[in-house]
Amino acid sequence: NQANMSAKGIPQIACVMGSCTAGGAYVPAMSDETIIVRGQGTIFLAGPPLVKAATGEVISAEELGGADTHGRKSGVVDHVAENDxxxxxxxxxxxxxxxxxxxxxxxxxxxxxxxxxxxxxxxxVPSDVRAPYDVHEIIARLVDGSEFHEFKALYGTSLVCGFAHIWGIPVAILANNGVLFSESAQKGAHFIELACQRRIPLLFLQNISGFMVGGRYEAEGIAKHGAKLVTAVATASVPKITVLIGGSFGAGNYGMCGRAYSPRFLFSWPNSRISVMGGEQAASVLATVHRDADSWSDEQAEFFKAPIRQKYEDEGNPWYATARLWDDGIIDPAQTRDVLGLAFAATLNAPIPERPSFGVFRM
Incomplete structure (x- = not known):
């Protein structure tokens, strides 16, 4: 990553205030300019204990990789500081x-x-992520002048798409207003193509239980239509920012630019939830599988399901997720507009690639 960033002209400065050992030694060594703190910072591929074990040489950490060694002899660092x-x-x-x-x-x-x-x-926003509400009410409190140029307002209404400005920056917004159907997936893919063609950053407001399931929807091609949306999200060349404003479950996370789809920033609201599915659904599925093998009473089934529901409740919590760096922080809903303004301004410091070499496909 450092080599690739350097090739793209991204400056990298390393400030060594402690120990950089083994692979960590390459971070300051591959930076444009490196500072080390005398008597405190060290850089070496192997520390004194390993050097002694491998070669028999007895040497202190400061002699092996301290400020004088790298500032005067090796040239690994460019500046020596006296303190932090x-x-x-x-x-x-x-x-x-x-x-x-x-x-x-x-x-x-x-x-x-x-x-x-x-x-x-x-x-x-209701406290229960399962309770429906109109996402237009969210958008109206985020965008400049509460002005939203909606795309295909009457088609695929469970996904709201449109153009707006946030702190003067143009953004293309995709916001969930229910479960994703074939029509809404196609609409989203079409809209993302428009945003890429116009080189407008994307904002995903994610509150999604997943794609619609069932025999009718499989026969209508929900898998292939969902794949269009997922492909468009994955290959979009413009900056992407995602905010989890409610639930984020299953494949809906993919279609709405979850962490694996490389949004520049991903923030969560305190009421959000994230997991492969809801706790009740997971418990019911696992109970059904086990029940196929054994005859259970209702009490036995509940005894089996309760810890599963609790596990999903605990590990789907946004605080559990943010503690594992699954997002870039939990933000106050009322501060979302300001956070997005800063985030989008930061993304504009990197060039937006040229328009795709193909036109917009009508879905």
Missing amino acids: EHALTIVRDIVSTLQPQVQAAVNMKDPRPPKFDAEELYGV
Whole structure:
């Protein structure tokens, strides 16, 4: 990653305030400029105990990979600092010499506040992720002037798509308004193609239980239509940001740009949930499989299902997810607009690739 980032002209500065051992030694060694703190930072492929075991040489950590060794002899570091504060001052001096990046060209407008108070989001979103609500109410409290140019408003209504601005930055929004059907999946794929053609960043507001299931929907091709949406999300060339505003279950996570689909940022609301399926569904499925082999009473079935439901309740919690870096942080719903403004501004520091070499396919 460091080599690839360097090839793309992304500056990398390393500040060694502790030990960089084994593979970690390559991080400062592959950086553009490296600072080390005297008497505190060390860089070596093997520490003193391993050196003694391998070669018999007895040497201190400072002699092996300290500031004088790498500042005077090896040249691995470029600057030697006397303490942490001095090191950070050097970092700031280095950053001041960097040339500012030319921001990606997008149709910016003067920011305007939404017409509706963001504090009202607490009353719009139900505490139960299974309870339905109109996602337009969320969008109206995030976008500039509460103005939303909706795409295919009457078709595939369980997925709301449209263009808006957030802090003056144009964004293409996809927001769940129910389970994904074939029509909504095709609509989403079509809309993502438009956004890529126009080089507009994508915002996914995720509250999804998954794709619709059942014999009728399989016969209608829900798998192939869902694949179109997943493919469009995976291959979209513009910046993508995802906010979990409710549930994030199963393949719906894929179609709405979950972590595996490389959003530049992924944030969660405190009420969100994430798992392969809901706890009740998981417990029922596993109970059915086991019941096929044994005859159970209702009490036995409940005894089997209760710990499964509890496991999903505990591990589908957003705090469990964020503690494992499955997202980039839990944010206050009322602060979502400000967070998105900063996040989208950051994404524009990287160039947006040229338009795809093919036109927009009508789905």
